[in-house]
Amino acid sequence: MQTDSSANDAAAFGRRIKDARTRLGWSLAEVARRSGLSRGYINALELGRSKRPGADALRRLEDALGPLRPVPEPGIGTVPAGLSALARERQLPESEVRVLASLQIRGRQPQSKERWRFIYDALLASEAIDQAARHDLDNLPR
Numbered sequence: 246m247q248t249d250s251s252a253n254d255a256a257a258f259g260r261r262i263k264d265a266r267t268r269l270g271w272s273l274a275e276v277a278r279r280s281g282l283s284r285g286y287i288n289a290l291e292l293g294r295s296k297r298p299g300a301d302a303l304r305r306l307e308d309a310l311g312p313l314r315p316v317p318e319p320g321i322g323t324v325p326a327g328l329s330a331l332a333r334e335r336q337l338p339e340s341e342v343r344v345l346a347s348l349q350i351r352g353r354q355p356q357s358k359e360r361w362r363f364i365y366d367a368l369l370a371s372e373a374i375d376q377a378a379r380h381d382l383d384n385l386p387r
Contacts, residue, residue, distance in 0.1 A: 260291075261313045262290055266291075273287055274311065279308075282306070325387075327359075328345055331362055
């Protein structure tokens with residue numbers, strides 16, 4: 246039996262899955278294809294009708310959709326103005342902004358919107374590398 250708290254947690258987790266899927270413009274079938282999980286299971290998670298997934302299912306979902314767990318607030322202070330501007334422009338989810346705000350390169354944070362845009366676009370483009378590696382592993386002879 247679910248308590249109110251666990252039901253709320255399941256609903257919040259389901260919203261994070263649906264928000265990520267919607268942001269990417271993917272159908273349930275596409276998430277299922279990319280994660281290797283069933284469409285029905287993903288739908289049940291989105292609707293809060295299933296308990297939180299195990300570690301393997303969570304990893305598969307995050308490999309496909311990006312981070313789904315709440316990200317703790319970065320300990321470095323506020324979000325740089327350039328990142329805030331990019332977040333508004335691209336309507337980035339708060340979880341992604343927090344992760345980006347925690348980045349430091351050579352001990353310093355990027356500041357300009359243009360540099361943040363470059364970093365964010367590079368991260369998105371690098372997804373193809375992970376997908377190709379996953380494809381190669383899936384197609385190894387058994």
